[in-house]
Amino acid sequence: MNPIRLIGRASIALTRNLGRVSIFAARGLVGVGSHPAELARQILHIGWLSLPVVGLTALFTGAALALQIHSGGARFQASDVVPAIVAIGMARELGPVLGGLMVAARVASAIAAELGTMRVTEQIDALVTLSTDPMRWLVSPRLWAAILCVPVLVGVGDVIGIMGGWLVGVNALGFNSATYIANSWAYLERWDVVSGLVKGGFFGAIVALSGCWFGMNAGNGAAGVGRATTSAVVAASVGILAANFLLTGLFFR
Amino acid sequence: MIELRGLSKSFGSKQVLDGIDLTLAEGESLVVIGGSGTGKSVLLRCILGLETPDAGQIMWRGAPLAKQRDAFMQGFGMLFQNAALFDSLPIWRNVAFRLLRRMPKGQARDVAVAKLARVGLGPEVADLYPAALSGGMRKRAGLARAIADDPRVIFFDEPTTGLDPIRAAAINALIREIVDETGATAITITHDMTSVRAIGDRVALLDRGRIRWQGTVAEMDAAPDQYLQDFIAGRARLSYAGG
Numbered sequence: 459m460n461p462i463r464l465i466g467r468a469s470i471a472l473t474r475n476l477g478r479v480s481i482f483a484a485r486g487l488v489g490v491g492s493h494p495a496e497l498a499r500q501i502l503h504i505g506w507l508s509l510p511v512v513g514l515t516a517l518f519t520g521a522a523l524a525l526q527i528h529s530g531g532a533r534f535q536a537s538d539v540v541p542a543i544v545a546i547g548m549a550r551e552l553g554p555v556l557g558g559l560m561v562a563a564r565v566a567s568a569i570a571a572e573l574g575t576m577r578v579t580e581q582i583d584a585l586v587t588l589s590t591d592p593m594r595w596l597v598s599p600r601l602w603a604a605i606l607c608v609p610v611l612v613g614v615g616d617v618i619g620i621m622g623g624w625l626v627g628v629n630a631l632g633f634n635s636a637t638y639i640a641n642s643w644a645y646l647e648r649w650d651v652v653s654g655l656v657k658g659g660f661f662g663a664i665v666a667l668s669g670c671w672f673g674m675n676a677g678n679g680a681a682g683v684g685r686a687t688t689s690a691v692v693a694a695s696v697g698i699l700a701a702n703f704l705l706t707g708l709f710f711r
Numbered sequence: 712m713i714e715l716r717g718l719s720k721s722f723g724s725k726q727v728l729d730g731i732d733l734t735l736a737e738g739e740s741l742v743v744i745g746g747s748g749t750g751k752s753v754l755l756r757c758i759l760g761l762e763t764p765d766a767g768q769i770m771w772r773g774a775p776l777a778k779q780r781d782a783f784m785q786g787f788g789m790l791f792q793n794a795a796l797f798d799s800l801p802i803w804r805n806v807a808f809r810l811l812r813r814m815p816k817g818q819a820r821d822v823a824v825a826k827l828a829r830v831g832l833g834p835e836v837a838d839l840y841p842a843a844l845s846g847g848m849r850k851r852a853g854l855a856r857a858i859a860d861d862p863r864v865i866f867f868d869e870p871t872t873g874l875d876p877i878r879a880a881a882i883n884a885l886i887r888e889i890v891d892e893t894g895a896t897a898i899t900i901t902h903d904m905t906s907v908r909a910i911g912d913r914v915a916l917l918d919r920g921r922i923r924w925q926g927t928v929a930e931m932d933a934a935p936d937q938y939l940q941d942f943i944a945g946r947a948r949l950s951y952a953g954g
């Protein structure tokens with residue numbers, strides 16, 4: 459086939475899907491408030507139950523970062539910057555990105571599997587016959603729960619990550635505990651933290667949207683649900699990394 | 712009460728419904744029969760707006776149904792093929808799903824337990840989750856959910872498929888009783904002739920996207936249509952294979 463035609467067709471398909479996803483997202487966003495109890499349930503599932511995995515990820519990341527900066531910094535006699543770099547690195551980049559990726563693995567897959575199963579077992583059709591809009595009942599609570607919870611998870615992850623660096627710094631690298639903490643604070647600016655939390659909100663939206671979109675549009679049978687789950691995790695992960703690049707460019711140029 | 716005119720629907724190149732004309736009077740119980748994959752479920756999904764027909768009209772009380780969808784759904788109940796109970800909710804919340812929106816929890820639960828009793832399930836089932844129920848019990852619970860808010864129109868999609876003959880007979884009897892009691896207008900989809908005789912006032916045979924034959928259950932046995940007679944008797948002919 460003519461390559462120009464092929465590119466044209468691909469662009470049209472891409473634009474059409476972008477349009478569909480945007481409408482889907484908008485409908486999910488405006489549907490908030492119809493089912494507060496569902497929102498609370500999703501906050502528990504998406505936020506509270508993700509705490510352990512996000513906390514552990516941050517802890518090990520902060521600890522490894524401290525080791526790396528210490529040995530790397532020694533090349534130019536700058537190992538004292540460990541606390542500041544761990545704090546800035548966690549708050550601006552690693553907290554939101556790794557936290558977001560862990561939530562993508564845990565939550566995007568769970569949402570896609572749940573909604574996909576509901577699709578193929580006609581539970582979503584049943585909602586319609588019970589005069590309930592699936593967008594408001596299923597999508598809105600998940601979308602908003604993720605948008606609200608992921609920034610909080612990122613904040614908690616920042617603190618735990620800095621604590622991981624501190625544990626390594628004090629116990630293995632010979633830092634004085636009070637100095638380490640003072641140095642972490644001294645160089646950290648409010649925008650470092652706030653930008654990371656804002657990123658977290660976007661990443662939450664990407665995770666929930668991927669899960670809901672692929673779940674609601676799952677194909678037939680168990681295989682369809684499996685495909686939806688895989689697609690949701692891949693789309694959420696790639697989406698987070700791409701959005702992180704764009705947001706970083708926007709915030710720090 | 713419900714009227715279909717020239718309803719058509721295709722998926723890709725596959726013409727599933729090809730000009731369906733069907734009229735249903737208030738309080739009537741219509742049974743739609745036809746082989747697997749002939750578009751019986753698609754027919755119901757079109758009426759419910761879950762699929763968009765390519766052509767044709769769906770009228771309800773003399774006006775297009777699409778324009779009064781919310782009002783229609785308020786007085787509607789459906790039993791899905793595999794019950795389609797919500798896995799994340801206990802049985803009583805499934806049954807009371809509609810009721811919980813307009814009455815306090817305790818009251819909704821009482822109605823749910825009463826509806827469960829109506830379909831032969833005890834109060835001990837109320838707090839179980841759907842996964843803990845057998846296929847027959849799920850069908851009953853799905854039936855309780857369909858009738859929980861006293862609907863004026865009820866659809867049953869293959870209510871007895873996957874049940875043993877005794878449980879199937881019990882569900883058939885239950886559906887007939889409920890339709891008689893409530894005076895609801897009902898469409899039942901099935902390929903089980905026992906269901907047809909138990910539930911139906913009128914029968915429509917769907918074949919290759921069209922209504923091939925329709926009439927009362929009493930007329931059915933004497934009808935000259937060869938395919939219908941084979942369907943009733945469960946006779947296979949080579950020419951039907953692959954259809």
Ligand SMILES: Nc1ncnc2c1ncn2[C@@H]1O[C@H](COP(=O)(O)OP(=O)(O)O)[C@@H](O)[C@H]1O
Nearest residue numbers: 722723727745746747748749750751752753754
């Ligand atoms: N969403 C869909 N996309 C493509 N084909 C479909 C879809 N829904 C149903 N079909 C096809 O339409 C035909 C009729 O399906 P259905 O109404 O479920 O049959 P049945 O009469 O057994 O209920 C089948 O061949 C099925 O493959």
Ligand SMILES: [Mg+2]
Nearest residue numbers: 751752792869
């Ligand atoms: Mg079917």
